[in-house]
Amino acid sequence: MTSPSLRLSRIAIYTTLLAACALYLVPLLVMLLTSFKTPRTSAPATC
Amino acid sequence: MTTAIAQRRASPLDALQRWLPKLVLAPSMLIVLVGFYGYILWTFILSFTNSSFMPSYKWVGLAQYARLMDNDRWWVASKNLLVFGGLFIAISLAVGVLLAVLLDQRIRREGFIRTVYLYPMALSMIVTGTAWKWLLNPGLGLDKLLRDWGWEGFRFDWLVDPDRVVYCLVIAAVWQASGFVMALFLAGLRGVDSSIVRAAQVDGASLPVIYLRIVLPSLRPVFFSALMILAHIAIKSFDLVAAMTAGGPGYASDLPAMFMYSFTFSRGQMGMGSASAILMLGAILAILVPYLYSELRGKRHD
Numbered sequence: 001m002t003s004p005s006l007r008l009s010r011i012a013i014y015t016t017l018l019a020a021c022a023l024y025l026v027p028l029l030v031m032l033l034t035s036f037k038t039p040r041t042s043a044p045a046t047c
Numbered sequence: 048m049t050t051a052i053a054q055r056r057a058s059p060l061d062a063l064q065r066w067l068p069k070l071v072l073a074p075s076m077l078i079v080l081v082g083f084y085g086y087i088l089w090t091f092i093l094s095f096t097n098s099s100f101m102p103s104y105k106w107v108g109l110a111q112y113a114r115l116m117d118n119d120r121w122w123v124a125s126k127n128l129l130v131f132g133g134l135f136i137a138i139s140l141a142v143g144v145l146l147a148v149l150l151d152q153r154i155r156r157e158g159f160i161r162t163v164y165l166y167p168m169a170l171s172m173i174v175t176g177t178a179w180k181w182l183l184n185p186g187l188g189l190d191k192l193l194r195d196w197g198w199e200g201f202r203f204d205w206l207v208d209p210d211r212v213v214y215c216l217v218i219a220a221v222w223q224a225s226g227f228v229m230a231l232f233l234a235g236l237r238g239v240d241s242s243i244v245r246a247a248q249v250d251g252a253s254l255p256v257i258y259l260r261i262v263l264p265s266l267r268p269v270f271f272s273a274l275m276i277l278a279h280i281a282i283k284s285f286d287l288v289a290a291m292t293a294g295g296p297g298y299a300s301d302l303p304a305m306f307m308y309s310f311t312f313s314r315g316q317m318g319m320g321s322a323s324a325i326l327m328l329g330a331i332l333a334i335l336v337p338y339l340y341s342e343l344r345g346k347r348h349d
Contacts, residue, residue, distance in 0.1 A: 013149050020146060021163045027178040027222065028166070034181060 087328065094321035102317060111322040121323065124301040127213050131302060132281035134217045135224070139277055140270070142221065143228025148258055150229070151236045161233070164226035172223065176290025179219035180206070209299035212292055216300060220287060224280060228273050235269035236262065271338065278334050282327060303327050 097107045115121050146164060150157055167175065182188045185204040193201040205211040239262050247257045263270075285304035292300040294309065301309075303323060311320025 010152075013152055013154070017146070017149055017154065017160055020142075021160055024163050024167065024222070024226070027175070027182060030182055031174075031178050 090321045090324050093317060094325045096318055098317035098321070100315040100317070107318070111318040112326075115319055115322045115326070118319070120298050120301060121303075121306060123298055124303045124306040127300060128282065128302050130213050131216055131220070131284070132278065134214070135220045135281050136274065136277045138217065138221045139225045139228050140273060142225040143273065144232050144263070146225070146229040147232035147236055150233055161230070164229050166226070167223045168227045170223065172284070172286040173290045175219050175223045176287045179215065179222070180291045183215050183218070206292065207296055209296050212296065212300040216284075216287060216291060216302075219291060220280075220284065223287075224277060228277070231269055231273050232266060235266040239265060275334065275338050279331055282331050282334075303330075 092104075093102055094111055095106060095108060096103055097105045097110075150161060154160065183190075183203070183206040185191065185202075185207060188203075190201065190203040193203075206215050243261060244257055247261055252260070283304055284302050285308060288294060288300060288302050288305045289308075294301040294305045304327065307320050307323045307327065309320075310316045310323065
């Protein structure tokens, strides 16, 4: 049986690690999604 | 007498065996001598000449260095290097250490999480720069995404802001290098004697205190190795800037390597470009030589 404070610290550790995982994966996701776009849809919006 | 006879009787095969390692190493040694040290010497010589589009050997002394010191763009690049290098090294070390310490807590799926942190290191800086250019572009990145989602007042246009563009380079470089720092520190943490940690726990020390006072100070060599590697990545940074900002807006995000490339190969001022390359080499040596000296001295005393 683990104490509530220990469980809370485990949750904090996992949350931080998973949030960092998401940050590291965002550019990969952007690259992947952009690779499926046409040049017209991936171009920056112009006035 | 017997030795002399034995030497006389040494067959050509023995001689070949004795010379073989030197013969095998000779081509690579020659390439290194010419390709690295030879060209460093050539750049050093060119920095004292009036070379423009093509190398010339008209001696002008320290004139190119004086011109470099009078060049505003060089000072912008140098200031950017201080900001970029300082923030990049500090944040990469902090993030790397934090992730390593958290991963050292018997985490489930540690292998997967470690791989996610490490994969940016497998990418080239050009790919990293391109991906982050898309992400930070106000026209199609995070800025546009959040405004499309209804947050109309959101602005994140650092990439086109001359005062803040260098921070965009820091974000991309930290993203790429912090996983590597994490791997270095994690390897170091795995090598720490667990009995020391248990003894501290028996004495009533909390986990943060154990890490801050006992574990991390024992990883000083890892810290210095990471510092050296990150410092030389920062000083050499060229491809990240080329892919992400090309030194712009204007020359607001120039770094010395970009300055050197631009002046040597685009603007036809090879003499001044060489002078800037030699100053960059000096900066790297100023970091590396004391480190190597302390390392080698430490080994001699062991």
